[in-house]
Amino acid sequence: MAILKILQYPDPRLQKIAQPVKQVTDSTRKLIRDMAETMYAAPGVGLAATQVDVHQQIIIADISEKHNQLLVLINPKLLAQSGDEESEEGCLSVPGIYEKVQRAEKITVSALNERGVEFTLEADGFLAVCIQHEIDHLYGKVFVDHLSQLKQGRIRAKLIKRQRENM
């Protein structure tokens, strides 16, 4: 296993649109293991392949306290959504920034698991927020994109400054 490098906002590669996975293979599973190790090490509760510069439709999440309930969604599709929820979000690609974002409260999503088997999942609360946030990444969207232009500009400037200081 390996810890992968997580792209940092506003890296333009975070805006790439991910392609569907045609076949779930051993290399897909290796990528997922590496993504999981990277997410747990960060530590974070969700990660999209986009964030490690692999532009395939793969997301993982684990909101459990013991970090032992890894959820893998390959080619996720939002089938239904309902309700409104506003909660504070953060992102491993936007370190140290937390802002309130509006999302659906309840979702139904279908996807393939790491064995290539299709399943459907209903989620609400924090898990629903997490899955919507990760699916956004596959479409080149970061949670910051949901904020006002003013806030986006401030966050961009702050992170660029910080990245320069760390060079």
Ligand code: NI
């Ligand atoms: Ni994120």
